[in-house]
Amino acid sequence: MNDKINWNRITQIIADLERATTKEKAIREPSEQLKEFQYTLQNSDDIAKNICCFLFQQSILPLIGDENLSSTLIEGILILFSDILDLKIKLSVKAVEASQLICFVLKHGLELGNQRELFEEIGTVAFTVLSKLVEETTDVREAAFLISVSLDYATKSTLVHGYPSLSYLKKLLLSIPAENLKSVLPGVSVALTTLISNKNRHQVVIESIEILQWMWTTCNLTEDDASKLSELINRIFEQKLDNPKCRVARVNMSGILLEKCSEIMKDGLSPCIKCLFAAISDESQKVQESAEKPVLNLGGSIQISAVFEQCVNDLMRFARSADEHKRLSLLQSIAGIISINTNNPDFKVQLLTSLHSLTTALVTVSEIYTNDDLICEVNGGFILHRRLYLNTALHFSAFQTILINLPTDDFVDVLIDVLAENPYFAPEIFSIFEIVSSTGPKELMMSVIEQSNWWNPQKSNPRAVLTLEIVLETTAKLCGTAMLQKLLYRLIECLASPHPTVVQTAQAALEEISPNKNVAKLLMDNVDYITDRLIARLQFVDVSPEVLTVFSAILSVDGDISDLLSHLMPRIYELLDTRDSFSLPILRMFPRVAIKIPSQVEQVIDRSIHFVLAPSISLQCAALDSIIAAIPLFEDHDKLLPMIHQMWAPSVLIMKSSADCSNSAARRAVNVCETALLAERSFVRARVRELLPLFSELVEGNLKLLESNPEHRHALKMMHSLLDLFLTALEGDNIFDCMELEVFKTLLFCFEQKVKPELTDKALKCLSFLYQSSKAFVWTLMMEVSQKYPVGQLPIKKTQYFESVSRDVRLFVGKLL
Structure with missing residues (x-):
């Protein structure tokens, strides 16, 4: 015996630990005493170790079953017990009894809903000790409680703490004789199947699968057992397993069950067959490889x-x-x-x-x-x-x-x-x-x-629209040269569909079919076929009025297709001249016709002029849009001047008719004036100057409309068009020279506080151009508006031009100065 050991101190330590289970408040946590006992055990000779181990088993180990002992002390005692088991010293208590005591503590911890830390903290060390206590052979009746607690713990604990309990369970089951194992088969099978269904930590799932695989192939199953297990097998194989390692374990289980249990399980193993074939298509290469051998071993078509x-x-x-x-x-x-x-x-x-x-x-x-x-x-x-x-x-x-x-x-x-x-x-x-x-x-x-x-x-059938989208996409994939002409016209027709998704898909399909995605080249390669189809339809336009929409869609194709369009324009002009019902769609195509076929610009302007004073505002707008698009593209200026002269009076008449209101045709008439000014500045100079009072009237009238309704769409667009016209007229060579006062008074309307900032900013640009053309005069006007008269000997005569100007405008101009 080691004389250096203070046995009185050992006795005192045991007494302190025993007192820790009482409810005396003055007792401190004896954790240090426990560490001291552990140190004595580790540093003593064999005889002393045997005595310490005996004292521990008789006096300290039983304390863990006391409900008043803290989780810290329970954990400490279990760690000490683990060290003692490592010494391979013969136990004075039965291993099964010690295991049941530890399991009782774990079970008690599971029942403490608000104190989960008790079993979470000691779980790992507890199952380490339990694994060391497993003997070579365990009686199945004595193991029943231990199995129950380990399964309960694995099910209720967190993912981190679930694996040690399964490792212990596996070792415990292996110690039970095979002939007795069947008595715990139902409970273990159901519990582990539930665990696989509810847990996603791969170690837990894999261990559970391996335990079930071993039990089901070790026990001598009967047909009655097979019928009961088939539902559990189905649950396991229907479970979604995200981790590839888990799926590999399940595939291995399938192969082994099919190899060893197929005669007894019969149809109950059909989920295993499904699993193996599903693994062949799995995204993981390892899962696919794991299924190869079992699939080859499958017999029987x-x-x-x-x-x-x-x-x-x-x-x-x-x-x-x-x-x-x-x-x-x-x-x-x-x-x-x-x-x-x-x-x-x-x-x-x-x-x-x-x-x-x-x-x-x-x-x-x-x-x-x-x-x-x-x-x-x-x-x-x-x-x-x-x-x-x-x-x-x-x-x-x-x-x-x-x-x-x-x-x-x-x-x-x-x-x-x-x-x-x-x-x-x-x-x-x-x-x-x-x-x-x-x-x-x-x-x-x-x-x-x-x-x-x-x-x-049909418009009211979204499913039919979806069908056409898929038809177009599939046609692009299937359509070869021999089939192209059968469906090319239909593909072009879809460019004119009222459904945006169909138009999008038709464009993509044509690009897919076209050489180098050049749709224009595709159309020109098939120009004769397309022209024949379109002209044939145009001959019977009353029966197929949608042909004009198809023609319009062709105009939207990128690239040079002027040869194709030139063949069709004579028939289009004929319809415009003879069929009033087609005037609007044809006029709406003219801006793109002018861009696509420059040789047709003169015809576009000439024919559009006749519709400027049409009774319908829609026709007026379409005609004016065509003129606006065509004028910049007209190369023969000698021919352009008479046309501008011809369109000028009708445009002015439209503007005058809308002086007290605002409409889209009047705005386009203003745009015609600006476009003509850009194309032939010297020719229309005098004409634009003459219209300044009308422009001022339009500015004042539209600003009043915006004051009463700030969201008046036509009035806002008209104001932008009028100010754009002023910018074009004032920039560079000032069209309104000697008319600065009238222009200045018109711009003052835009500096009211209620005017939208976007209009005020544009009016400021106009004022800047006006100032550049006549600095002294415009400066004097601004001084008078803001009532900031210069101090000096010069006599200043106040005018009557700006008596009605509001205070907001005076302050605004004053800030500019």
């Missing part, structure tokens, strides 16, 4: 066919289910089965038998939803359509894997049958046509797509 049929039926049932993982698992399983059995003649027969059901399920699961025009996404010009039930890359990847491994010709035939049965699914079927376009029968698919009922959607 009948078994695979049964699972395949069940997956197809389930996909039909769960195609629109909210359970994304269920849908993904079914898609991956079907994809795996088909891809593995591509060369299996027996399976090919099964596939053809189930092809109609599978096709219906695939069409249903790929349902496309109509896009909101404001939030739709575009890729390469084509609109990205939302598939609610294939909304992740994994879902769509599995879906595509199925499509590309199906017998394409038979699949397309069935798709056409499904389309005939239910035209609602036309967008989905045409989208599938696009996916299989590289291997499918193109002529057959195009014969379906070119049917006229898909190309004329």
